[in-house]
Amino acid sequence: MFASRIIRRLTAIAAALLVAAVFMLGFTPASPGASRPHPYTVRSGDSLWSIAARHYPNSDPREAVYRIEHANHLGQAGLVAGERILLP
Numbered sequence: 001m002f003a004s005r006i007i008r009r010l011t012a013i014a015a016a017l018l019v020a021a022v023f024m025l026g027f028t029p030a031s032p033g034a035s036r037p038h039p040y041t042v043r044s045g046d047s048l049w050s051i052a053a054r055h056y057p058n059s060d061p062r063e064a065v066y067r068i069e070h071a072n073h074l075g076q077a078g079l080v081a082g083e084r085i086l087l088p
Helices: 002-024 048-055 061-072
Strands: 038-041 084-087
Touching: 048 061, 061 084
Parallel strands: none
Antiparallel strands: 038 084
């Protein structure tokens, strides 16, 4: 009985660690209709919002902006004309 309790706890801990590792690695399986990221050269006057609205017209622009920021590891700095970014 004592051994089975230890095995259950170790199994639960291993499962929790596996789930945590998957989230930390950012594992997200691609959906069957997902496309590959493609490069985009920032134009004068572009903002993340305008790029998101133009390239993802059927998505919530906030979500599209987040995906672009995340794919390019963008921080607080603004976009610069001529800069190349990836559109996920």
